[in-house]
Amino acid sequence: MQDLVIRRPDDWHLHLRDGDMLRGVIADTSRHFARAIIMPNLVPPVVTSADAAAYRERIVAAIPAGDRFEPLMTLYLTAGTSPDDVEAGHKSGLVKAVKLYPAGATTNSHSGVRNIDEAMPVLERMAKIGLPLCVHGEVTSSDVDIFDREAVFIETVLDPLRKRLPELKLTMEHVTTKDGVDYIKTSKANLAGSITTHHLIINRNAILVGGIKPHYYCLPVAKRENHRLALRAAATSGDARFFLGTDSAPHVDPLKECACGCAGIYTSINTMSCLAHVFEEENALDKLEAFASLNGPAWYGVPANDETITLRKQVDAVSYPAKIDTGAGPVTVFDPMFPLHWAVV
Numbered sequence: 363m364q365d366l367v368i369r370r371p372d373d374w375h376l377h378l379r380d381g382d383m384l385r386g387v388i389a390d391t392s393r394h395f396a397r398a399i400i401m402p403n404l405v406p407p408v409v410t411s412a413d414a415a416a417y418r419e420r421i422v423a424a425i426p427a428g429d430r431f432e433p434l435m436t437l438y439l440t441a442g443t444s445p446d447d448v449e450a451g452h453k454s455g456l457v458k459a460v461k462l463y464p465a466g467a468t469t470n471s472h473s474g475v476r477n478i479d480e481a482m483p484v485l486e487r488m489a490k491i492g493l494p495l496c497v498h499g500e501v502t503s504s505d506v507d508i509f510d511r512e513a514v515f516i517e518t519v520l521d522p523l524r525k526r527l528p529e530l531k532l533t534m535e536h537v538t539t540k541d542g543v544d545y546i547k548t549s550k551a552n553l554a555g556s557i558t559t560h561h562l563i564i565n566r567n568a569i570l571v572g573g574i575k576p577h578y579y580c581l582p583v584a585k586r587e588n589h590r591l592a593l594r595a596a597a598t599s600g601d602a603r604f605f606l607g608t609d610s611a612p613h614v615d616p617l618k619e620c621a622c623g624c625a626g627i628y629t630s631i632n633t634m635s636c637l638a639h640v641f642e643e644e645n646a647l648d649k650l651e652a653f654a655s656l657n658g659p660a661w662y663g664v665p666a667n668d669e670t671i672t673l674r675k676q677v678d679a680v681s682y683p684a685k686i687d688t689g690a691g692p693v694t695v696f697d698p699m700f701p702l703h704w705a706v707v
């Protein structure tokens with residue numbers, strides 16, 4: 363038996379959804395995590411500070427009694443977003459970041475940004491007040507191969523934006539490529555990246571070998587093995603520019619297991635066990651706290667959590683359900699394809 367005590371982690375990229383789904387999934391996050399950046403891609407999206415305040419109340423009402431959990435709210439950037447509303451939301455303490463979805467890039471992104479020019483007044487205001495922009499970093503043009511969309515985004519959108527507005531704080535969400543890792547490492551300030559649990563574990567074979575596996579499909583799609591290895595090296599390095607954002611993204615099974623399945627992998631329930639396994643494999647258990655509990659707070663300018671959690675390596679495999687039942691329907695849990703022995707006690 364081996365124990366690892368770390369500060370309580372936070373999740374810097376989480377989809378909680380709404381209604382029955384929200385009520386069905388929130389306990390899997392609030393059990394282990396103190397805070398999470400809540401993604402705003404609801405239908406309709408969380409666009410204004412008033413939307414975010416109302417959504418926050420629905421989330422707080424769904425937190426199980428006895429759990430301490432703080433949702434950190436974000437706004438969904440659209441062509442109509444008002445700089446004054448963003449600033450007021452930030453000043454009130456409600457809005458912690460704004461999310462950029464290139465229109466059409468991912469789940470519920472059709473109201474997103476078509477041309478970065480249309481968002482410049484908001485981005486300039488954010489740079490001025492120090493509010494971070496979280497970016498889904500993929501181009502959407504049909505002539506760019508889906509496996510290249512992140513690398514092309516860095517070159518054609520992200521890098522030009524950083525040159526145009528160097529004072530803007532940017533989180534490159536769910537980095538999936540060596541290109542992304544290398545790009546973040548060139549930055550001295552104002553750029554960081556979140557990394558998901560599943561991209562540390564699967565490469566694209568998980569989706570495609572031996573039959574099509576919809577529960578390993580997410581966006582950005584998992585890439586080749588060399589990219590997974592680059593993500594692992596970054597996450598386990600202790601480098602403060604990389605931190606955990608699970609991107610746990612529940613969809614009910616019928617919407618995943620069909621002719622045009624949704625993108626998203628549900629990992630909230632077993633993320634900490636998966637991460638301990640990965641960090642142990644990389645001989646980097648001493649870096650897990652930085653990745654899951656320290657680097658994110660430092661980036662977002664909030665204190666790390668005072669409480670701790672204990673991870674215990676046990677002989678028997680940790681048991682967790684293959685699916686959870688939510689009021690919205692069943693949601694399949696991420697299967698890392700190996701037994702997990704690190705339990706959160």
Ligand SMILES: NC(=O)N[C@@H](CC(=O)O)C(=O)O
Pocket residue numbers: 377403468469498579580581582609611612625626627
């Ligand atoms: N990651 C995903 O595959 N899906 C996310 C959207 C996103 O984060 O891009 C979702 O909302 O389902």
Ligand SMILES: [Zn+2]
Pocket residue numbers: 468498535536581582
């Ligand atoms: Zn995304």
Ligand SMILES: [Zn+2]
Pocket residue numbers: 375376377401609611
């Ligand atoms: Zn996401």
